[in-house]
Amino acid sequence: MKYVTAVGDQTYVIEINREGEITVDGVTRRADLRSIDGLGTYSLLIDDESHEALVETRGGEIGVLLRGRFYLIRVQDERERRLAESTRGLVAPAGEISIKSPMPGLIVAVRVEPGQGVKKGETLVILESMKMENELKAPRDGKVGVVRVQPRQAVEQGQTLVTLE
Amino acid sequence: MFKKVLVANRGEIAVRILRACRELGILTVAAYSEVDRSALHVRYADEAYCIGPAPSRDSYLRIDKILEVAHRSEADAIHPGYGFLAERSDFAEACERAGIVFIGPKPSAIAAMGDKAVARATVQKAGVPVVPGTEGEGGLSDEEIIAVAPHIGFPLLIKATAGGGGKGMRVVDHPEGLPGALASARREAEAAFGDGSVYLEKLVAGARHIEIQLLADTHGNVIDLNERECSLQRRHQKIIEEAPSMHVDADLRARMGEVAVKAAQAVQYVNAGTIEFLVDKDNNFYFLEMNTRLQVEHPVTEMVTGVDIVKEQIRIARGRPLRYMQDDIKINGWAIECRITAEDPFDNFMPSTGRITRLAISTGPGVRVDTGVYEGSEITPYYDPLIAKLICWGETRGEAILRMRRALEEFRIIGIKTSIPFHQAMMDSHRFMAGSFDTRFVEERFSLEEETHADPMRVAAIIGTLVAHGEGQKATQVVRAGERDTSNWKWLARWERLQR
Numbered sequence: 001m002k003y004v005t006a007v008g009d010q011t012y013v014i015e016i017n018r019e020g021e022i023t024v025d026g027v028t029r030r031a032d033l034r035s036i037d038g039l040g041t042y043s044l045l046i047d048d049e050s051h052e053a054l055v056e057t058r059g060g061e062i063g064v065l066l067r068g069r070f071y072l073i074r075v076q077d078e079r080e081r082r083l084a085e086s087t088r089g090l091v092a093p094a095g096e097i098s099i100k101s102p103m104p105g106l107i108v109a110v111r112v113e114p115g116q117g118v119k120k121g122e123t124l125v126i127l128e129s130m131k132m133e134n135e136l137k138a139p140r141d142g143k144v145g146v147v148r149v150q151p152r153q154a155v156e157q158g159q160t161l162v163t164l165e
Numbered sequence: 166m167f168k169k170v171l172v173a174n175r176g177e178i179a180v181r182i183l184r185a186c187r188e189l190g191i192l193t194v195a196a197y198s199e200v201d202r203s204a205l206h207v208r209y210a211d212e213a214y215c216i217g218p219a220p221s222r223d224s225y226l227r228i229d230k231i232l233e234v235a236h237r238s239e240a241d242a243i244h245p246g247y248g249f250l251a252e253r254s255d256f257a258e259a260c261e262r263a264g265i266v267f268i269g270p271k272p273s274a275i276a277a278m279g280d281k282a283v284a285r286a287t288v289q290k291a292g293v294p295v296v297p298g299t300e301g302e303g304g305l306s307d308e309e310i311i312a313v314a315p316h317i318g319f320p321l322l323i324k325a326t327a328g329g330g331g332k333g334m335r336v337v338d339h340p341e342g343l344p345g346a347l348a349s350a351r352r353e354a355e356a357a358f359g360d361g362s363v364y365l366e367k368l369v370a371g372a373r374h375i376e377i378q379l380l381a382d383t384h385g386n387v388i389d390l391n392e393r394e395c396s397l398q399r400r401h402q403k404i405i406e407e408a409p410s411m412h413v414d415a416d417l418r419a420r421m422g423e424v425a426v427k428a429a430q431a432v433q434y435v436n437a438g439t440i441e442f443l444v445d446k447d448n449n450f451y452f453l454e455m456n457t458r459l460q461v462e463h464p465v466t467e468m469v470t471g472v473d474i475v476k477e478q479i480r481i482a483r484g485r486p487l488r489y490m491q492d493d494i495k496i497n498g499w500a501i502e503c504r505i506t507a508e509d510p511f512d513n514f515m516p517s518t519g520r521i522t523r524l525a526i527s528t529g530p531g532v533r534v535d536t537g538v539y540e541g542s543e544i545t546p547y548y549d550p551l552i553a554k555l556i557c558w559g560e561t562r563g564e565a566i567l568r569m570r571r572a573l574e575e576f577r578i579i580g581i582k583t584s585i586p587f588h589q590a591m592m593d594s595h596r597f598m599a600g601s602f603d604t605r606f607v608e609e610r611f612s613l614e615e616e617t618h619a620d621p622m623r624v625a626a627i628i629g630t631l632v633a634h635g636e637g638q639k640a641t642q643v644v645r646a647g648e649r650d651t652s653n654w655k656w657l658a659r660w661e662r663l664q665r
Contacts, residue, residue: 003630005629007622012630014626024626031631033631039523041523044631046624051628054523054525055629057636063579064629065523066621066625068573069586070579071622071625071629073630075630075633077637102512103516103546129546130546131357131548131549132332132516132550134513157518
């Protein structure tokens with residue numbers, strides 16, 4: 001079974017040949033993955049190299065905590081990969097995006113108005129949470145669509161605050 | 166000794182204090198807000214009482230409720246920890262009136278040092294050098310501040326009069342930025358301390374933040390436990406501390422210690438306290454403020470001096486004389502503390518809330534972890550994002566750094582984002598290893614790129630793929646099992662024949 005696995009902007013072609021053998025980007029190695037506690041602790045021996053990781057599946061992605069770093073991994077088999085490639089190009093690259101509250105908190109200030117042009121990195125909203133003021137910034141250039149909140153309003157995690165066109 | 170101590174705090178520091186009490190054979194009482202029912206401090210204490218809803222102002226800041234718990238539980242002393250009510254002289258006074266010992270300084274000393282302007286004037290009179298800034302006692306208006314700012318010079322700092330911990334603090338580089346920064350500093354100070362008064366202070370360029378830990382008893386003895394290096398800060402929150410400091414030699418250490426003792430004596434200080442200094446490139450040092458309480462970073466001092474500061478606090482509050490003379494205090498080795506917070510270092514340290522689904526804490530030689538969280542605990546948006554302090558001791562600074570790297574790798578936490586990758590990058594940074602950093606290093610010259618360590622990344626990809634493959638296989642079996650008319654084994658044998 002052949003997989004294309006993405007970590008950040010890196011991709012690896014990983015083929016699982018048979019029990020205990022894999023080919024990673026053309027190099028064949030022995031691989032022995034064991035679940036240690038049935039709760040996400042895994043031990044991996046690649047040839048004789050030993051690695052231990054915590055693994056958590058979240059939606060379509062797999063989170064791997066390895067040596068203090070957390071990696072989000074997307075695994076696609078060949079069929080999924082072909083599907084994804086055939087639909088690419090049909091989706092507009094820059095549509096409307098929603099700026100959502102990353103955590104529950106209190107809106108301290110709203111720095112933009114509907115229709116206003118903003119640059120990437122410009123502060124849109126100031127949110128107070130964990131006793132600190134946090135500036136929520138524009139992830140890219142754009143025009144402000146709707147402003148859904150006002151100062152002193154309490155917001156929940158994931159609530160849409162502002163949309164960018 | 167006290168029979169029962171109430172800890173008026175939560176999180177790692179509440180657990181730290183409860184441990185000290187337990188070692189001293191003192192019964193303990195925890196106070197908790199509604200969202201903290203399952204918190205570690207509640208489970209660790211001998212008794213626990215709910216003091217109200219989640220927001221601090223309705224629970225951990227309610228003096229009346231905490232005193233009520235003290236009476237109900239018949240506690241004879243209260244330890245306030247840090248933050249919350251620790252530096253509120255009205256709380257210390259209320260304890261005194263209620264006949265309960267406040268484990269800390271007298272209300273008058275808290276008040277004198279708590280108002281930063283009064284503090285500066287007081288220590289200045291005692292011959293302690295201070296940083297130029299607004300000397301006015303009480304809050305200045307925006308107009309007054311804007312008028313006086315050019316005389317102090319830019320860049321300067323806005324600080325909350327009632328403040329601490331970087332809340333309500335802003336750096337202003339140019340006059341144009343002053344009004345906006347003033348407004349947001351006042352807002353933050355108002356929200357954190359219920360008091361929006363601020364003052365200005367000159368920003369000493371290239372400055373290091375070095376503080377002296379003090380212990381003072383009720384018999385007039387004051388000693389210092391040497392310095393802590395706290396220059397690594399972000400938004401004026403300390404993130405990594407160490408003891409001793411690479412920048413302090415024996416001569417500077419002796420001079421700073423002497424001045425710190427003088428500053429404490431100026432307010433008849435009793436119990437544990439810390440004098441914070443700014444030290445410039447030429448080893449001139451200026452009084453910044455006194456923290457009239459236990460500090461977050463106290464463990465690094467404990468690791469190198471061998472003194473248990475919390476237990477000393479309790480003994481002092483009981484009226485015992487100090488068990489150490491200045492000459493007994495020696496520095497043994499080196500200690501570093503990394504504050505592990507629920508913040509995403511890859512997203513501008515945005516707080517991260519949620520459930521800690523997996524947690525394994527570093528152990529082994531020279532490693533100490535002070536924490537208030539556990540596997541399954543919920544990080545709420547109501548309180549400070551500090552979830553654990555990882556402290557490593559080494560014979561030398563080099564060994565402490567290598568040990569910290571090892572311990573950071575061992576610290577496993579999933580479910581929330583943490584500052585661990587930031588600490589790892591810092592431990593790997595040449596500037597940190599060389600000790601060439603000042604208070605603005607993190608914000609101005611340290612960048613945490615999403616590093617692409619090729620090897621671990623590939624290993625992570627392999628693990629992820631094998632796990633996904635395993636789950637895919639399982640799913641196939643579950644879905645298809647019923648559809649086949651024969652057993653899996655026969656089906657497999659048939660399939661294998663077809664492959665030949």
